[in-house]
Amino acid sequence: MRARRMMRRCSLILALAALLPASALAQGGGRCGELSPTEMEEARALFIAGSAAVEAGRWSDAVASYERAYQLSCAPSALYNLAMAYRALGRHRDARDAFDRLMALHPDLNADLRVNAQQFRREEASRVAVLELVGIDPDARTEISFDGRAVPDEGQRPVVVETDAGSHSLVARLPEHQPFVWEGALSDGQRETVQAVFRPIPTGDDTVAVVLLVVGAVALVGGGIALAVLLQEDAQLQPLSPFVVEL
Structure with missing residues (x-):
């Protein structure tokens, strides 16, 4: 069943490839500006490379190709395919955000395609894992690192970190206190609440x-x-x- 679903996803992505050489580039041109012949050919080549990567199951390569193709062309088909590639990789947060961009930046999107994008967007949003950090003073500003990347503390409480399923680590630092360290695994759609405890140095x-x-x-x-x-x-x-x- 899962294999059949994945095949349907792949077919949908590959079917959209035909949109790029004609209408997709024209739709993107007004938003991105006029493309030079060289840029147009590069965008087409990247789109074709992304489709070939999908056929070969190289989803990470497909992400890179579709992302660059969209940067050049603003073609909605490239952004749709990028979202689907994120989805196949289990990068649910990125997929959700890509579908949001698709619907926000392309209001003239084909009606059927918009319905599909909305459905996939809901599915991806439900699979985003969330870590809630509670117990931090609202007036304090902590230095937070999640999986090695900085998470800005803008005063929202609890501190909310969105991620994908897998093993993760968080380090929160408060001046004159020992760092608070959390390590654990999150599953698709899991919402985990963690009590941050800061002990004075x-x-x-x-x-x-x-x-x-x-x-x-x-x-x-x-x-x-x-x-x-x-x-x-x-x-x-x-x-x-x-x-x-x-x-």
Whole structure:
């Protein structure tokens, strides 16, 4: 069933490829400005390359081709295909936003195509995962990093981070406090609420105690690793050990 749905999606994308050489570029020209013959040929070549990537199942390549084709041409078919490629990759947030752009920037979109885009947009929006960070003072401004990218704190509470399914990490920093760290996995459409707890950075004697605890923990971990290595090496010398390789 899933394979048949994916085949229908691919067919829809490839069927739209025929729109670019004629009407699509003309529709985009007014919004993007006149294309030179070289730019027009580049946009067409990119569109064809995107369609070929779809046929080969190379969705990431299709994204790059359709994105550049749309930048050049403003062709709604290129943006539609870009949204569908994001959808196939499970990049639901990007797909939702691409469908929003399609309907906002192309009000004269074919009626049937608009209906399809609206339906796909609703589906993609329902699959966006959301992480809510609660417990942060509304007057405070935190430095937040999610999966290595900065998330601006504009004062909205709770802090809301949209993402796709998978394993993620978040680090929130508040001046004079220890960083708050969260790591976890989110599924499609999951909405997870996390309580942020910021502990003041110890000062004076407390700092020394914390340093000693950290050093002790590191030493303990290091000792555990050393013991594991010794045990493994010892196991390699025992004939019945599973680490022994017979030649």
